[in-house]
Amino acid sequence: xxxxxxxxxxxxxxxxxxxxxxxxxxxxxxxxxxxxxxxxxxxxxxxxxxxxxxxxxxxxxxxxxxxxxxxxxxxxxxxxxxxxxxxxxxxxxxxxxxxxxxxxxxxxxxxxxxxxxxxxxxxxxxxxxxxxxxxxxxxxxxxxxxxxxxxxxxxxxxxxxxxxxxxxxxxxxxxxxxxxxxxxxxxxxxxxxxxxxxxxxxxxxxxxxxxxxxxxxxxxxxxxxxxxxxxxxxxxxxxxxxxxxxxxxxxxxxxxxxxxxxxxxxxxxxxxxxxxxxxxxxxxxxxxxxxxxxxxxxxxxxxxxxxxxxxxxxxxxxxxxxxxxxxxxxxxxxxxxxxxxxxxxxx
Numbered sequence: 001x002x003x004x005x006x007x008x009x010x011x012x013x014x015x016x017x018x019x020x021x022x023x024x025x026x027x028x029x030x031x032x033x034x035x036x037x038x039x040x041x042x043x044x045x046x047x048x049x050x051x052x053x054x055x056x057x058x059x060x061x062x063x064x065x066x067x068x069x070x071x072x073x074x075x076x077x078x079x080x081x082x083x084x085x086x087x088x089x090x091x092x093x094x095x096x097x098x099x100x101x102x103x104x105x106x107x108x109x110x111x112x113x114x115x116x117x118x119x120x121x122x123x124x125x126x127x128x129x130x131x132x133x134x135x136x137x138x139x140x141x142x143x144x145x146x147x148x149x150x151x152x153x154x155x156x157x158x159x160x161x162x163x164x165x166x167x168x169x170x171x172x173x174x175x176x177x178x179x180x181x182x183x184x185x186x187x188x189x190x191x192x193x194x195x196x197x198x199x200x201x202x203x204x205x206x207x208x209x210x211x212x213x214x215x216x217x218x219x220x221x222x223x224x225x226x227x228x229x230x231x232x233x234x235x236x237x238x239x240x241x242x243x244x245x246x247x248x249x250x251x252x253x254x255x256x257x258x259x260x261x262x263x264x265x266x267x268x269x270x271x272x273x274x275x276x277x278x279x280x281x282x283x284x285x286x287x288x289x290x291x292x293x294x295x296x297x298x299x300x301x302x303x304x305x306x307x308x309x310x311x312x313x314x315x316x317x318x319x320x321x322x323x324x325x326x327x328x329x330x331x332x333x334x335x336x337x338x339x340x341x342x343x344x345x346x347x
Contacts, residue, residue: 002327005068005077005102006320007059009095010087010115011146012042014054017316018066018077019324022130026065027317030054033186040179042145048090055098062316072105079103081323084112086147111323116142116149117159118318119283121325122307130321134305135279139272143264143292144284145171145186148216150271153281156325162271163214170260171286173218177225177256182243191253192289198254199247203228205259207266214271218260225256257291265295272302281305288312 001021008015012032018025032050036042060070068076082099085092096112103110120140124130140151140159148165168176171188178187183194205224208217229252233242244252272280280302286292288309296304311318 002078002324003068003076004079004081004320004323004327005063005106005108006080006316006323007055007082007095007099007102008115008118008314008316008319009051009055009091009098010083010085010314011091012036012047012050013314014051014058014094015314015316016055016059016062017320018062018068019130019317019320020066024125024128024130024317024320025067026062027128027315028058028062028065029313029315030058031313037185040185041175042088044088044090047088048094051091051094055094059098059102072102074105074107076106077102077108079109079111079323079327080106081111081113081319083115083118083319085115087115111326113319113322113326115314115319116147116284117157118322119144119287119307119312120151120153120281121321122283122311122315122318123281123305124321125308125311125317127308130324132305134281137275137277138279138281138305139268139275139277141264141268141280141282141287142284143170143282143286145169145175145188145286147284148218148264148286150214150216150268152271152275152277156329163216163267165216165218167217167219168222170216170218170264171284173222173260174286176222177253180222180226180229180238181249181252183249183253188286188289191257192291194250194253195257195291197246197250200251202251202255202258205255207259207263209263209266214267216263216267218263221256221259221263225252228252257289261289261292261295264292265299268296269299269302279303279305283307283312285313 015029017027080103140153142149148169150163152160175187183190
């Protein structure tokens with residue numbers, strides 16, 4: 001069975017994993033949430049430094065759990081993979097250099113994969129084994145802190161982008177609304193937790209369906225929340241440190257979350273119907289949101305697949321699986337010839 005060592009450093013998780021065949025032997029993840037929380041968002045320079053500091057420990061942990069001895073020697077692994085983009089340039093460089101060094105030591109091919117493809121393929125994991133292969137063709141929604149994209153997936157490595165965000169991604173909008181409400185970073189879990197407490201009539205925020213396009217735009221929705229809060233608390237409410245009482249805050253969270261989930265579900269379902277697709281796969285950090293999962297679950301006429309919550313956020317396991325599918329197909333592109341900023345969904 002092919003053994004693949006993988007690295008993930010696109011944003012604020014440092015991760016290394018070992019995949020042997022379909023079995024995930026290890027998946028070590030160090031999250032930087034506590035580092036960035038006081039800034040209510042990711043600070044790129046701090047993220048890069050944290051990756052550099054934590055990578056040796058994360059790598060050692062992943063290799064030890066997988067039974068791979070250090071230092072790496074020729075033949076220790078059959079391939080080395082890393083996320084080549086999209087992501088923060090400095091953070092990507094840390095993962096790339098680590099992967100280059102590991103590939104050189106192990107005498108193994110180096111494979112750069114698209115981070116967003118990893119979120120899609122993460123749907124194949126079932127309790128640490130890649131035993132739920134995707135059935136193509138399907139509509140894929142990749143929804144995370146930095147990206148909201150809709151793909152027509154016709155096979156492994158055969159993807160056509162149908163729509164993408166024109167401004168704020170869904171996860172980014174969650175973070176910004178959480179900050180306006182005085183909730184801790186990351187915003188997605190905080191808003192979801194508050195929304196579950198909502199009682200009574202909630203505000204009515206717009207649904208940015210953007211008729212005539214499959215693109216997404218959540219900046220206006222975030223602004224609508226800001227205007228609503230200014231109307232309730234005064235124009236300079238944020239600077240003055242004035243926040244809504246808990247009950248009212250919960251209703252705003254519920255209204256905002258409903259607007260986002262209804263928009264994502266409707267646009268994905270409409271795209272799938274227009275292409276005659278019966279399958280939908282949803283991946284990315286925001287796909288862990290319970291309201292989004294429930295809304296997709298209510299769709300009729302579709303088979304909807306989500307990744308397990310353990311693999312929704314950034315992780316190296318999904319990177320390793322991308323490399324495995326690429327190698328199984330007998331093709332991959334030498335990552336050293338591809339700049340991270342030019343990464344696209346295809347192979």
